[in-house]
Amino acid sequence: MTETTGTRYQVLARKYRPETFADLVGQDAMVRTLKNAFAADRIAQAFIMTGIRGTGKTTTARIIAKGMNCIGPDGLGGPTTEPCGKCEHCVAIMEGRHVDVMEMDAASRTGVGDIREIIESVHYRAASARYKIYIIDEVHMLSTNAFNALLKTLEEPPAHVKFIFATTEIRKVPVTVLSRCQRFDLRRIEPEVMMALLRKIAAAEGAGITDDALALITRAAEGSARDATSLLDQAISHGAGETTAGQVRAMLGLADRGRVLDLFDLILKGDAAGALTELGAQYAGGADPMAVLRDLAEITHWVSVIKITPEAADDPTVSPDERTRGQAMAAALPMRVLSRMWQMLLKSLEETAAAPNAMMAAEMAVIRMTHVADLPDPESLIRRMAEGPGAAAPVGRGPAPGGPPTHAAPRAEVASAPSVTVTATGAATALAPAPEVALARYASFPAVVELIRANRDVKLLLEVENHLRLVHYAPGRIEFEPTPDAPRDLAATLAQRLQSWTGVRWGVSVVSGGGAPTVAEERDAKNLAAREKARDNPLVQAVFAAFPDARIVDVRTPAEARAAAGVAALPAADDDTGADWDPFEEE
Numbered sequence: 001m002t003e004t005t006g007t008r009y010q011v012l013a014r015k016y017r018p019e020t021f022a023d024l025v026g027q028d029a030m031v032r033t034l035k036n037a038f039a040a041d042r043i044a045q046a047f048i049m050t051g052i053r054g055t056g057k058t059t060t061a062r063i064i065a066k067g068m069n070c071i072g073p074d075g076l077g078g079p080t081t082e083p084c085g086k087c088e089h090c091v092a093i094m095e096g097r098h099v100d101v102m103e104m105d106a107a108s109r110t111g112v113g114d115i116r117e118i119i120e121s122v123h124y125r126a127a128s129a130r131y132k133i134y135i136i137d138e139v140h141m142l143s144t145n146a147f148n149a150l151l152k153t154l155e156e157p158p159a160h161v162k163f164i165f166a167t168t169e170i171r172k173v174p175v176t177v178l179s180r181c182q183r184f185d186l187r188r189i190e191p192e193v194m195m196a197l198l199r200k201i202a203a204a205e206g207a208g209i210t211d212d213a214l215a216l217i218t219r220a221a222e223g224s225a226r227d228a229t230s231l232l233d234q235a236i237s238h239g240a241g242e243t244t245a246g247q248v249r250a251m252l253g254l255a256d257r258g259r260v261l262d263l264f265d266l267i268l269k270g271d272a273a274g275a276l277t278e279l280g281a282q283y284a285g286g287a288d289p290m291a292v293l294r295d296l297a298e299i300t301h302w303v304s305v306i307k308i309t310p311e312a313a314d315d316p317t318v319s320p321d322e323r324t325r326g327q328a329m330a331a332a333l334p335m336r337v338l339s340r341m342w343q344m345l346l347k348s349l350e351e352t353a354a355a356p357n358a359m360m361a362a363e364m365a366v367i368r369m370t371h372v373a374d375l376p377d378p379e380s381l382i383r384r385m386a387e388g389p390g391a392a393a394p395v396g397r398g399p400a401p402g403g404p405p406t407h408a409a410p411r412a413e414v415a416s417a418p419s420v421t422v423t424a425t426g427a428a429t430a431l432a433p434a435p436e437v438a439l440a441r442y443a444s445f446p447a448v449v450e451l452i453r454a455n456r457d458v459k460l461l462l463e464v465e466n467h468l469r470l471v472h473y474a475p476g477r478i479e480f481e482p483t484p485d486a487p488r489d490l491a492a493t494l495a496q497r498l499q500s501w502t503g504v505r506w507g508v509s510v511v512s513g514g515g516a517p518t519v520a521e522e523r524d525a526k527n528l529a530a531r532e533k534a535r536d537n538p539l540v541q542a543v544f545a546a547f548p549d550a551r552i553v554d555v556r557t558p559a560e561a562r563a564a565a566g567v568a569a570l571p572a573a574d575d576d577t578g579a580d581w582d583p584f585e586e587e
Contacts, residue, residue, distance in 0.1 A: 012233040013226050016201050018059050019094065021067075021081050025197050025225065026189035027056060033184070035081045038067060043079065044182040046154055046163040048139070050170040051186030054226030057166035060186070061135045064164060065101045066093045069129040079130070089129050100129040106141040115146045119153050122161045131162050139165040140172035147174050154180045188223025191215075192316045197225065198232050208242035209235065215317040216248045253288045260295040261325050263366075267296075268333065268341070272370040279366055289362035290352055297345040299326075304338045306330040337373070344369050438504045439475035448478070448498070449519060455501055463490055465523075469515025478508045481515030530555040 018024045021031045037043055047064065049057035066083040073086050083090050092098035104114070118134055126132040136142075142150075154163060154177065165181065167173060189197075195214050202209050209232070217235060221228035231252075235243045238251045249256065259282055266275040282292055305312045307330040313323050348365035355361035442448055452461045467486035472479040482490060495508040517525065531552050534540050544550055 011230065012201060012205070013229040016204075016229060018056065018063065019066075019085055020083060021063060024056055024060065024063070026193050027060070027186055030060070030184045030186065031081075034064065038079055038081045041079075043068065043162070045157050045161070046165070046181040048165040048167065048170075048173070048178065048181040048183050049186060050167050050183065052188060052222075052224060053168060054221075054224030054228075055186040055188065056225065057168075057186055058135070058137055060184070061137075061164040061166055062093060062101075065098075065131075065133045065135065065162075066090050068131045068133065068162060069093065069098075069100070071130075098129065100126040100131070101133045101135065103135045103137065105137050107138045110141050110143050110146060112143070112145045112149050115142070115149045119149065122153055122158055125160050130160075132160055133162045133164060135164045135166070137166045138168070139177075140167045140169040144174075147177055151176055151180070189225055189228075190223075191218050194218045194221065194223070194225070194228055195316060198228055201229060201232060202236070205236065207236040207239075209239065210242065210244050212245035212319065213239075213243050213248040215319070216245055216252065219317050220252055250286060253286065253291055256282070256285075257295070257319075257322055260292065260299060261322065263292070264296055264299050265329075267366060267369045268337065268373050270370050270373040272367055275366045275370050276363055279362060283359055289358040290349070293345060293349050293352060293362055293365065297342065297349065300338055300342045300345060302326060303329045303333065304335065304342070307333070307335060307338070340372065341369060344372070438502050442475050442502075445470055445473045445478070448473075451501060452497070455497075457497060460493060460497060463487055464494065465519040467518065468494075469518055471511050471514050471516070476504060476506055478506065479511050480508075481511055481513055483518065527555070 021034065024031055047061070049060055051057055063083070066085075066089070067081050068079050069089040070080055070083040071077050071087050071089060072080075072084050075087065077084070077087075085091070085094065089098065093101050096103070104118075122132070122134075124132075157163065163181070165173075165177075170178075170183075170185075195211070195218050198209075198214050198217060202214075213235060214232075217228055217231045220231060231248075235248050235251060239247050259278065263275060263278045263282070266278055279289075279292065283289060302312070303326055306326055310327070310330075313327050313330075315323075318326070344365070348362070348368075352358050352361040352365065442451065449461070449464060452464060463486070467483045467490060469481040469483065470478070471481055478494070480491075487493075491508045491510050495506045498504075498506040498508075534552055534555050535544075540552075
């Protein structure tokens with residue numbers, strides 16, 4: 001049986017792995033330091049590389065190992081930051097088979113026994129290379145005892161031994177180890193640098209991919225070159241030709257960025273129905289609910305940053321249309337709204353991750369965010385209380401941003417605005433007004449009746465008008481004679497309601513006699529007098545003579561009749577429109 005010879009396919013992350021310092025992207029500070037150290041022959045005995053995944057920690061360790069042991073094509077070279085890649089040592093290190101460059105994965109070899117092997121072998125000189133180099137990846141996984149066993153050797157290693165550590169969790173490495181190493185922090189790769197790298201790799205592979213698709217890959221990679229090249233590899237296979245942003249978005253399970261911005265806008269307008277419809281459409285299109293919420297959180301953060309630092313909008317991974325919309329949102333939305341939405345999205349992400357149905361949890365999160373989108377903040381409430389009675393009315397849902405004002409039903413006005421004290425910590429305390437100030441608006445009993453009517457307590461209003469015969473009234477004090485059919489708890493109920501509405505204690509007492517007519521009796525007496533007066537009118541008498549069964553239903557003064565006619569009249573046509581108004585034309 002014959003075996004077909006040929007080159008095995010190598011993934012892009014390995015095929016385009018940097019082989020020299022010149023190939024490293026986004027790590028200029030580290031490269032400059034190492035070049036100067038090699039040039040001055042000030043090579044430390046131990047290095048530690050830290051950074052997020054895929055930024056080149058292990059790759060940098062291998063490049064340093066090659067540079068230390070490179071002898072050049074002629075075999076006469078010394079340590080260099082530009083290894084030739086052709087000598088026996090460069091080739092063997094690049095292929096991972098050099099006997100003097102030992103790589104150890106601390107995640108699988110964590111104990112003292114593994115470190116003891118290193119300690120025992122450092123005393124022997126390198127078999128063929130200039131230095132014996134130990135590369136320990138994920139060094140933070142070593143046990144405490146293993147770290148302690150390594151300290152002495154790490155501090156005073158033989159001249160022919162070098163240590164290079166790599167870790168993503170630098171905080172888990174003991175400070176006693178850090179103090180013995182030269183530390184390099186590898187940075188996240190900037191978006192524009194990452195896009196240039198991906199564009200270069202795509203061109204070398206002969207693959208067509210749009211800039212929008214590269215921007216999506218760059219954003220998903222979060223600064224990791226390995227993640228970006230792996231996603232590019234997958235995108236090229238997924239596209240089977242020129243890869244577009246839509247194909248990458250489908251591959252990553254992302255929603256359209258523009259549609260996420262639409263959803264963000266609907267939420268902040270308080271349009272719950274529209275937001276749910278848009279979320280459902282994105283879900284039907286293949287978007288993951290968790291991904292949509294993460295995108296909303298990312299947009300919230302992005303708009304907040306643009307509001308503070310406008311130059312942050314100049315992100316190469318953002319399209320011009322998105323940049324324009326983001327700048328408009330940053331100008332229109334107050335920071336308190338963005339901060340509140342950020343907190344709610346963080347909570348929603350936790351709930352959605354733990355929920356049995358992610359879509360249901362995402363819908364509930366959207367409903368909550370639209371409900372609170374236009375609620376006033378504490379500062380606005382305090383300002384309304386301080387401005388006066390008219391501003392202290394109970395606050396409901398306000399108008400959506402950019403929408404028409406919401407007309408709330410009239411509510412009772414507070415007697416007087418309470419004073420507001422702001423402490424050094426910024427906390428506000430509302431102080432109760434003085435009783436004489438709070439009662440100043442209720443100089444007469446009719447004002448009390450209007451207060452009950454304004455608070456829409458219909459039951460109490462009917463009881464006061466029909467069963468309370470006033471004997472004596474002073475602000476804060478009421479004496480009355482009840483009618484025979486009056487409720488037995490009328491005095492207690494009236495005192496409780498007045499205290500809750502005015503914030504001042506009222507004294508309401510019952511006496512046995514001397515009460516004036518009730519409000520209803522006075523109103524009925526006025527109506528009866530008006531009807532008798534109307535019946536004496538000659539014209540009305542003529543009507544009754546012609547229609548004996550007629551009866552007087554209502555009596556209005558001329559002023560009341562004119563007011564009623566004005567309310568019932570149709571609005572006048574606007575002459576500025578240049579067109580005749582048709583009352584039967586539908587709007």
